[in-house]
Amino acid sequence: MSSDKAPVMSDVAARAGVSHQTVSRVLNSPDLVRPATRARVLRAIEELGYRPNLSARALATKRSRLIGVVYPSGLLFGPSHTTMAIQDAARAAGYTTVSASTEGATASPHDTLEFFLDLAVEGIVIVAPTTETAQAARRLAGSLPVVIIAAGLGAGTPAHVVAVDHQLGARLATEHLLARGHRDIVHIAGPENWFDARARIAGWRAALTDAGLPVPDVLPGGWDARTGYAVTRELVRRPSLPTAVFAANDLLALGAMRALHEAGLRIPEDVAVVGYDDVPGSDHYHPPLTTVRQPFAEVGHQAIEVLLAAIRWSEPGEVLSRPQLVVRRSSGPQPG
Amino acid sequence: MSSDKAPVMSDVAARAGVSHQTVSRVLNSPDLVRPATRARVLRAIEELGYRPNLSARALATKRSRLIGVVYPSGLLFGPSHTTMAIQDAARAAGYTTVSASTEGATASPHDTLEFFLDLAVEGIVIVAPTTETAQAARRLAGSLPVVIIAAGLGAGTPAHVVAVDHQLGARLATEHLLARGHRDIVHIAGPENWFDARARIAGWRAALTDAGLPVPDVLPGGWDARTGYAVTRELVRRPSLPTAVFAANDLLALGAMRALHEAGLRIPEDVAVVGYDDVPGSDHYHPPLTTVRQPFAEVGHQAIEVLLAAIRWSEPGEVLSRPQLVVRRSSGPQPG
DNA sequence: GGTCAGAATGTTAGCGTTAACGTCGACCGT
DNA sequence: ACGGTCGACGTTAACGCTAACATTCTGACC
Numbered sequence: 001m002s003s004d005k006a007p008v009m010s011d012v013a014a015r016a017g018v019s020h021q022t023v024s025r026v027l028n029s030p031d032l033v034r035p036a037t038r039a040r041v042l043r044a045i046e047e048l049g050y051r052p053n054l055s056a057r058a059l060a061t062k063r064s065r066l067i068g069v070v071y072p073s074g075l076l077f078g079p080s081h082t083t084m085a086i087q088d089a090a091r092a093a094g095y096t097t098v099s100a101s102t103e104g105a106t107a108s109p110h111d112t113l114e115f116f117l118d119l120a121v122e123g124i125v126i127v128a129p130t131t132e133t134a135q136a137a138r139r140l141a142g143s144l145p146v147v148i149i150a151a152g153l154g155a156g157t158p159a160h161v162v163a164v165d166h167q168l169g170a171r172l173a174t175e176h177l178l179a180r181g182h183r184d185i186v187h188i189a190g191p192e193n194w195f196d197a198r199a200r201i202a203g204w205r206a207a208l209t210d211a212g213l214p215v216p217d218v219l220p221g222g223w224d225a226r227t228g229y230a231v232t233r234e235l236v237r238r239p240s241l242p243t244a245v246f247a248a249n250d251l252l253a254l255g256a257m258r259a260l261h262e263a264g265l266r267i268p269e270d271v272a273v274v275g276y277d278d279v280p281g282s283d284h285y286h287p288p289l290t291t292v293r294q295p296f297a298e299v300g301h302q303a304i305e306v307l308l309a310a311i312r313w314s315e316p317g318e319v320l321s322r323p324q325l326v327v328r329r330s331s332g333p334q335p336g
Numbered sequence: 337m338s339s340d341k342a343p344v345m346s347d348v349a350a351r352a353g354v355s356h357q358t359v360s361r362v363l364n365s366p367d368l369v370r371p372a373t374r375a376r377v378l379r380a381i382e383e384l385g386y387r388p389n390l391s392a393r394a395l396a397t398k399r400s401r402l403i404g405v406v407y408p409s410g411l412l413f414g415p416s417h418t419t420m421a422i423q424d425a426a427r428a429a430g431y432t433t434v435s436a437s438t439e440g441a442t443a444s445p446h447d448t449l450e451f452f453l454d455l456a457v458e459g460i461v462i463v464a465p466t467t468e469t470a471q472a473a474r475r476l477a478g479s480l481p482v483v484i485i486a487a488g489l490g491a492g493t494p495a496h497v498v499a500v501d502h503q504l505g506a507r508l509a510t511e512h513l514l515a516r517g518h519r520d521i522v523h524i525a526g527p528e529n530w531f532d533a534r535a536r537i538a539g540w541r542a543a544l545t546d547a548g549l550p551v552p553d554v555l556p557g558g559w560d561a562r563t564g565y566a567v568t569r570e571l572v573r574r575p576s577l578p579t580a581v582f583a584a585n586d587l588l589a590l591g592a593m594r595a596l597h598e599a600g601l602r603i604p605e606d607v608a609v610v611g612y613d614d615v616p617g618s619d620h621y622h623p624p625l626t627t628v629r630q631p632f633a634e635v636g637h638q639a640i641e642v643l644l645a646a647i648r649w650s651e652p653g654e655v656l657s658r659p660q661l662v663v664r665r666s667s668g669p670q671p672g
Numbered sequence: 673g674g675t676c677a678g679a680a681t682g683t684t685a686g687c688g689t690t691a692a693c694g695t696c697g698a699c700c701g702t
Numbered sequence: 703a704c705g706g707t708c709g710a711c712g713t714t715a716a717c718g719c720t721a722a723c724a725t726t727c728t729g730a731c732c
Contacts, residue, residue, distance in 0.1 A: 008718055019682050024720060034680060051454055055394035056718035059687050064391065076416040076616075084409060084437055096434055096455060100427075101420055118387055119432060225620035251617050258620045280412075281587050281615075284561035284594045286622035344688055355712045360690060370710065392688035395717050675731085682725070687718105694713075700706085 007048040016044040027052060058120075065095050067307065068116040070109075071127040073101035075223060077279050078296055079127045082149065085300025086125055093308055095122075102133060109136040123307045125149065126159075130193040145310035147303045150195040151320065152202075160310055161318040162303045166196050169292040169323035170203025173246050173274045176290070176325055178211050180332050182244040182272060188221040188231050188256060190248035200248050200276065216242070221252050228255025236263040243271060244331075250275035250282045250291055257285065257330070268332035278326050290331035293324045343384040352380035363388060394456075401431050403643065404452035406445075407463040409437035411559060413615050414632055415463045418485065421636025422461055429644055431458075438469060445472040459643045461485065462495075466529045481646035483639045486531040487656065488538075496646055497654040498639045502532050505628040505659035506539025509582050509610045512626070512661055514547050516668050518580040518608060524557040524567050524592060526584035536584050536612065552578070557588050564591025572599040579607060580667075586611035586618045586627055593621065593666070604668035614662050626667035629660045 013020040018037060025033050026041040033041070044050075058064050067090050071079040083099060090097045098119060100112045113136060116124060123145040126137050134153055140146050141158035151163035170187075177185050187204045190197025201218055208215045219235065221227050228247055235242070236259060245260075247253035253275030257267055265271050267287055275282060278293040302319050349356040354373060361369050362377040369377070380386075394400050403426050407415040419435060426433045434455060436448045449472060452460060459481040462473050470489055473482050477494035487499035506523075513521050523540045526533025537554055544551045555571065557563050564583055571578070572595060581596075583589035589611030593603055601607050603623055611618060614629040638655050 010718085020718090021683080021720080022681060025681085028720080032680075037680080053395070053718050054455060055391045055400065056687090057720075058391035059389070059395055059689085060718080060720040062687075073420060076413060080412040080416050087436065091436075091451065098432055098434060100423065115427065119390060225617045229620055251620075254617050255620045258622065258624075261622060279617075281561045281590050281617070284565055284587075284591045286594065286597060288594075346688085356688090357690085357713080358711060361711085364690080368710075373710080389688050392717090393690075395719085396688080396690040398717075673732105677730090678728090680725100680727070682723105684721100684723080686721085689717085691716080692714090694711105696709105696711085698707100698709085700708100702704090 007050045008053070009050070012041065012044045012048055012050045015048060016041045064120040064122055066119055066121045067095050067097045067304070068119070068121040068124040069097050069099040069127065070102050070112055070124065070129075070133065071099060072130070072133075075128065078277060078294060081296035082127050082300040082303075085297040086127075086304055089301045089304035093304065095304075095308075109133055113140065123147070123311050125303045125307055127303075128194070128196060130191070130195070132193065134195070145307055147307045147310065149299055149303055150199075151318070152195050152199050160306045162299055162306055163318075163320055164196075164294050164299055164323050165320045166199035166323070167203035167206070169276065169294070169325075170200040170246070171207045172203075172323070172325045173276065173290075173292050174204045174207035175211075176327065176331060177244045177246065177272060177274060178207065180244075180272065183213060184216070184240075184242040185244040185246055186216050186219055186235065186242040188219045188228055188245060188247045188252050190252075191222050192220065197248055204246055221248060223249055223251060225251040225255035225258075228252030229259050230255070232256040232259035233262075236260065236265065241265075241271065244274070245271060246274045248276055250277045250279045250285075250289060253289055253291070253330075254282075254285060257289075261286075268330055272332045273330045275330075283328060285330070287329035290328045291326050293326050295321050295323065343386045344389065345386070348377065348380045348384055348386045351384060352377045400456040400458055402455050402457045403431050403433045403640070404448075404455070404457040404460040405433050405435040405463065406438050406448055406460065406465075406469065407435060408466070408469075411464065414613060414630060417632035418463050418636040418639075421633040422463075422640055425637045425640035429640065431640075431644075445469055449476060459483070459647050461639045461643055464530070464532060466527070466531070468529065470531070481643055483643045483646065485635055485639055486535075487654070488531050488535050496642045498635055498642055499654075499656055500532075500630045500635055500659050501656045502535035502659070503539035503542065505612065505630070505661075506536040506582070507543045508539075508659070508661045509612065509626075509628050510540045510543035511547075512663065512667060513580045513582065513608060513610060514543065514549075516580075516608065519549060520552070520576075520578040521580040521582055522552050522555055522571065522578040524555045524564055524581060524583040524588045526588075527558050528556065533584055540582055557584060559585055559587060561587040561591035561594075564588030565595050566591070568592040568595035569598075572596065572601065577601075577607065580610070581607060582610045584612055586613045586615045586621075586625060589625055589627070589666075590618075590621060593625075597622075604666055608668045609666045611666075619664060621666070623665035626664045627662050629662050631657050631659065 009020045009023050012023045023041055026038050087097050102109050102112045125147045127149045129150050137146050146159040148159045149162050189201050205215050219231050245256050253273050260271050275289045275291040278291045282289040282291055298321050345356045345359050348359045359377055362374050423433050438445050438448045461483045463485045465486050476482050482495040484495045485498050525537050541551050555567050581592050589609050596607050611625045611627040614627045618625040618627055634657050
């Protein structure tokens with residue numbers, strides 16, 4: 001009858017007839033131990049169901065193998081995808097992720113930081129940051145490798161950046177509308193303290209400017225349907241309507257479409273609508289929504305790749321990946 | 337100039353003129369140390385910016401203070417909310433959560449289990465399980481406290497159960513439609529291996545039976561809009577249409593509404609629709625969707641409460657919380 | 673066959689914390 | 703004034719692992 005306690009390294013060593021250090025070596029640098037011994041040790045590990053104690057290992061090596069992930073508590077779609085990809089990638093590399101939402105009622109960025117410091121994380125990934133979280137990140141970056149998932153943080157960012165090129169995404173959306181003959185395209189923006197929102201504004205603006213068109217005022221928005229609805233209700237009261245609306249995300253677009261319907265306008269015949277994100281369901285909106293799909297998972301993987309590199313070496317860099325336009329009914333038929 | 341290394345307990349002890357054990361006591365059982373000494377120690381901690389090393393603590397106490405959270409990778413809305421609540425509650429209790437999605441391409445339930453065992457989690461919460469994950473949970477429950485967030489797992493479940501009463505939720509939805517005069521109410525179900533989906537079927541069925549109505553066949557579905565669309569397209573081909581559709585979630589309802597629109601049917605005049613979940617945007621669907629809102633956060637908090645109790649004592653129990661009907665346009669006007 | 677290099681393994685000493693026990697006073701009753 | 707009790711604190715020994723160094727073994731070479 002075997003003891004009921006979890007086996008430790010010396011148990012394995014005893015069973016294999018070697019010292020505990022040899023067991024450690026088999027686990028950490030297998031090449032240093034002769035194949036025959038290695039096999040004996042591995043068999044003993046197997047037979048006993050031995051699992052290394054990670055706390056002890058962390059204590060001895062002074063490496064926690066933990067990565068902190070900060071994400072906005074409000075948004076659940078994109079960040080969830082990215083976070084999952086981050087988890088997978090980290091785990092594949094032998095790291096464990098610990099996540100904490102921020103800017104919720106629950107915890108301030110400062111609390112979150114404390115939390116991560118207590119856990120002795122080796123690095124931090126910040127998903128979809130606002131100006132506030134970026135600032136917190138900046139303080140962090142001195143002492144710890146930080147990867148920020150967002151572009152356009154300004155010069156001198158000491159953190160590594162992995163991002164989707166939202167400026168490109170917004171440009172794709174806008175140019176798509178331009179190609180369909182639209183000349184009066186308004187933009188309902190995301191919250192102004194979000195980098196992602198700013199990038200989309202810039203892309204929309206650039207596309208219009210490149211086409212030699214005047215750039216209308218940005219319609220200040222948010223991320224939710226209610227806001228898109230409210231903003232668009234104001235919009236349809238104006239004497240002259242735009243022929244197309246480009247919304248900073250799909251929920252805004254959804255709200256906008258409701259307001260347009262209620263005003264008796266047809267989509268896309270009277271007003272075309274394009275969203276951003278391709279959230280679940282957007283392909284069944286009324287009408288199905290033309291939108292921009294982000295490579296969420298790709299970004300998550302890249303973030304970990306960059307972070308792990310940063311943990312070993314350093315040198316802040318920037319990685320951009322490309323979003324993709326998804327054309328559906330809301331933006332109208334192929335132009336004649 | 338202070339040393340650059342992170343201060344450890346003995347540094348604090350030296351500065352406060354006590355032994356390291358006294359510092360430990362101040363942290364763990366403050367009542368055992370005289371107020372004056374305690375104050376000195378606390379000040380030293382403050383001044384040095386000392387943080388206890390969690391690995392060392394875990395090693396000495398044999399308690400990892402880690403909780404594993406398993407959630408389905410497919411669904412992102414509900415689980416995200418619940419997971420966030422779980423994180424908050426756990427953190428408030430001094431625990432850290434580590435999450436892993438399962439049933440994705442990435443990791444089998446078995447891998448996830450291994451992962452958690454390696455981390456030496458003290459307990460596991462399973463969010464929104466299918467029959468498969470429940471089975472894995474059953475194996476686990478012998479060796480580790482497990483809380484499953486779902487009801488109806490069958491007798492003899494060794495795990496603790498925290499759940500939303502989906503049977504009640506489905507009943508509320510169905511009775512709402514009955515109250516509006518509907519007599520022919522079909523149900524588009526979720527995937528059959530989901531406990532939540534089964535409970536909703538049961539609630540719908542019970543409500544119809546209680547009203548003395550025949551129960552039509554369940555329309556087998558899934559969780560996504562595409563399925564709701566496809567199923568409803570079949571439905572509208574039938575010679576006699578139901579007057580109301582109760583869908584197992586909002587995306588199914590969304591897909592159903594699209595199919596109804598395309599068939600030239602008006603919502604709610606020709607066919608009423610009710611969903612489940614109250615996902616973001618459902619209040620701006622076309623028309624705004626009557627649905628059932630789940631207390632996601634509440635469930636998360638309860639899950640941790642129950643799990644922590646289980647970690648100390650034991651005794652599997654069951655906690656149910658109540659969902660809430662949200663009436664909007666898609667289910668029609670108040671009956672005359 | 674003895675020497676020596678280098679590979680293979682063993683020994684010892686931490687990592688930073690808590691647990692278990694020991695010590696030292698102060699204060700009580702008599 | 704003296705033993706006994708209890709509160710406050712110190713000392714020592716784990717916890718399970720890796721790092722650094724010491725030792726033994728292996729085989730090639732002369």
